[in-house]
Amino acid sequence: MNIPKEEGIKHLLQATLARYIAAEARIEQILSSPITPGLSGANIQRHQLTLQTPQGQRRTSLVTKEAGLLERRILTQLNQQQQRAVPFSYTFDLTTDVPALLCLQDLGTQQRPDITGSFPSHLLVQEAQGLAAIHMTNLGHTEALAWLPRADRSYVIVYIQQRFWRPAWEQVVNDPAFVELFGPAIPKVEAAADTIADEMEALYCEDETLTLVHADLNPSNVMVYENAPYFLDWQIPRYGSLYLDIPHLFPTLEQAELYRQALEEAGKAIAPGDFAERYRIAAHFVGLRYLWFPLKAWREDHTRTKWVHHYLSLILQ
Incomplete structure (x- = not known):
């Protein structure tokens, strides 16, 4: 009934x-x-x-x-x-x-500021600790999380080449106004797109960093309630490299160090050099994955360049 x-x-x-x-x-x-x-x-x-x-x-x-x-x-x-x-x-x-x-x-209405806004350092630390705790608890649970979609090579190809980056990129890359503003970045972005599937596949093959990942952890999916951050909208979770969740909340290596330290405190140590190398690969993916949205906004209004610059900065670091 x-x-x-x-x-x-x-x-x-x-x-x-x-x-x-x-x-x-x-x-x-x-x-x-x-x-x-x-x-x-x-x-x-x-x-x-x-x-x-x-x-x-x-x-x-x-x-x-x-x-x-x-x-x-x-x-x-x-x-x-x-x-x-x-x-x-x-x-x-x-x-x-x-x-x-x-x-x-009900977490109220206080959303996390975007990455260009001011965000107290103690909340950044709490974000790093909260994310590290989720990753550590689910680390290596390949069989237990077999029902989760995988953030593997095919995932990267679909998201970058078919669904998001390439369709949006091809609409702007030959626009004279876009070339004038972002011309020096164009060959570097295309080079990153050419290699990202191989690089992300290499991350996915590192079993020791595979875990539950949110896979869409942009600041709009974080609320602040009673002076603590909460991660929302777990609609497209994956089983994949823990690095996938880092660049959106921690868009520079200096900020990402907070996560590396939190992960070490939770029981998993990663050498700073190894962490930096893999963080940059994930940053390239996140930049390519989300560049479509500011490109769409830029096509409608050529003064809307802030977020284009932001996601390009992830790809170019």
């Missing part, structure tokens, strides 16, 4: 409350409002809840999202691991490969 949608949401909210907030609380009232989704377009709502508890009435809020199976499974696993940089979550469905309701901790 199909449960009405509103009843299903209330049932999930009640179960999440019991699991994470107050086992004896009962929902008296729900005020729901939509949250503007990101690029995924997922249906997301915030629910302001009035609760009745043995201690009296109280208020709290939770978020629901129509999430894919990968995201539901990954967040469940990360919660079981008690990862502090991940919001608590709950779902009734961990098997159906279609979007289904996922209830999440």
Whole structure:
């Protein structure tokens, strides 16, 4: 028998409350409002809840999202691991490969500043520690995470040559205005694109750094709640090299050193020289992978160069 949608949401909210907030609380009232989704377009709502508890009435809020199976499974696993940089979550469905309701901790509205903005150093350290903890806990779990898509050579070819970089690049590379602004970078970018599949395949063959990776950890997928960072939107996770998750949050080698140190504190030491070499490969991939978006914006407005320069800087380092 199909449960009405509103009843299903209330049932999930009640179960999440019991699991994470107050086992004896009962929902008296729900005020729901939509949250503007990101690029995924997922249906997301915030629910302001009035609760009745043995201690009296109280208020709290939770978020629901129509999430894919990968995201539901990954967040469940990360919660079981008690990862502090991940919001608590709950779902009734961990098997159906279609979007289904996922209830999440409400982390408010404070998004991480983009990488050109000011971000307190203690939060950068917490990001590094949170990411290192996730990577270390899932390091080498090749069989346990066999259900995850792989960030292997074919993944790189699809994302760079077919889906993102090349289609966007071919629309601008012969534009005289683009050549005037970015001409010296063009042959270097194309050289990086020619070798990135081989370089990323070499990273993927290093079993000792394979783990669960978010694979889309740009700053817009990080929220700051109660002075701590949280990683959101685990929609396209992969099993791949831990280096994949680093350049978007730590776009310079100096910043990435925070992650290397956090990883060492968590139990895995990587020599600075080895780390730098592999970090640069991942930076090239991330730059190529995400350059399409600022290129699209630049085509619409030639003054919008900031993000083109940023992603070029990742490719050229």
